Amino acid sequence: MAATPESLWEVRRIPNKGYGVVATAPIEPGTRLLMEEPLYIRSMTDDSIQQQNSIVESLIQSLPDAAQRDAFHALASSFSVLYPELPYYSIATTNEVALSGAQNGASGLFLRWSRFNHACTPSAYWAWNSDGTSPKGRAGVLTVHAIRRLNPGDEISISYFENRVMPHEDRERYLAEIYCFACDCALCSLAPGPWRDDVDERLRQLEAFWRKYHLGEEIQDRPSSPLLSPQLSSCFYFHFVRRHSYHHYYFEAQRYRHDPAGCLAECREAAELILEAEEDVGDGAGGEDGDIAGCIDVTFAYEIALALALFVGDAARASVFAARNRDRYTVTLGADSGEALRAGRGALDPCADRSFGLGLGGGRRRGMGLGSEGVVVPDVEEIGEEAFEEWLWSAEEWELGG
């Protein structure tokens, strides 16, 4: 992974927040702001908080570099009043992040990342890249990229929710319980009234989408759901769990199989809600719809849409969704991230994907799906953006036999 220009920001005192990260130069969306290796990684077990305090203490004591030990002790400690006798636990729990991928179930502490404050509509996106390589050649790096245009003096914020979306009262409770603070971002500062209700309604819609497709909550409530065949579960595993492997995944197999176009329509609604908000902040100006920009990334809708297109063997739409993911991951994770590279390969050759055409049944798999039956990507210049979107999301050809 390419190195990071950290001269673009500095850590400063921020009223009512302790320290925070502030831009020192103009920053464009997609700029890499941080690439950092963990100070330590520890597995999350059901140890008591006293045991966790001892575990973190020995991790810190064993660091060879005194400057690193001092930097750990200088970090924010939001739980020190609650647990004055557990200083290591208090610092760890204020600053650690849950890791996914190969380190699933573990958490890490990152000294520089720990200075970024939270906003429900953040200006930067962070992610743990378990396949990313640091300049020192070590596997696993945490990256932060700007997702809005920033000016010198702007605080750079990230979301502590990791793409979870919630209406205001749930966010308030979550931040108070987990992080001990009340958020005063633009979204949380909205006065009660019709506009805040409208924003909450959109957030609830996106939350429902997230819960359904990323946590699979509906299926957990439905004991009659058929078990996935090994073939199907491998398809779903491959597409949804690889990036978000810390989520328990259950899938609506039957609906996915028999009504892929209906599922695609839900992806479209979610993607449009997210994109409308982002368009408003695209020029850095902010705006009414922009109040929810950055709460959830549009790739969460496009990844599902991509998986659906692959499942039904629609190479044309799969390549468009993969290309959109590639472009977005390039902004949020960097062009050199595993996600952007994978999506780029998928855009060029969707038929090579393991799950291409799985929904078509044995005889019609690979090379026999819609990809080779003449569905081609229309020329957007020729038909216009609106008609292109209609084509992309309508999926009239999606008729799966059997």
Ligand SMILES: C[S@@+](CC[C@H](N)C(=O)[O-])C[C@H]1O[C@@H](n2cnc3c(N)ncnc32)[C@H](O)[C@@H]1O
């Ligand atoms: C990971 S640290 C962030 C950096 C921290 N402010 C510092 O001084 O090092 C998390 C803690 O920062 C504070 N914090 C983060 N975002 C905040 C916000 N939006 N408003 C108030 N406090 C915030 C809370 O005390 C939280 O527990």
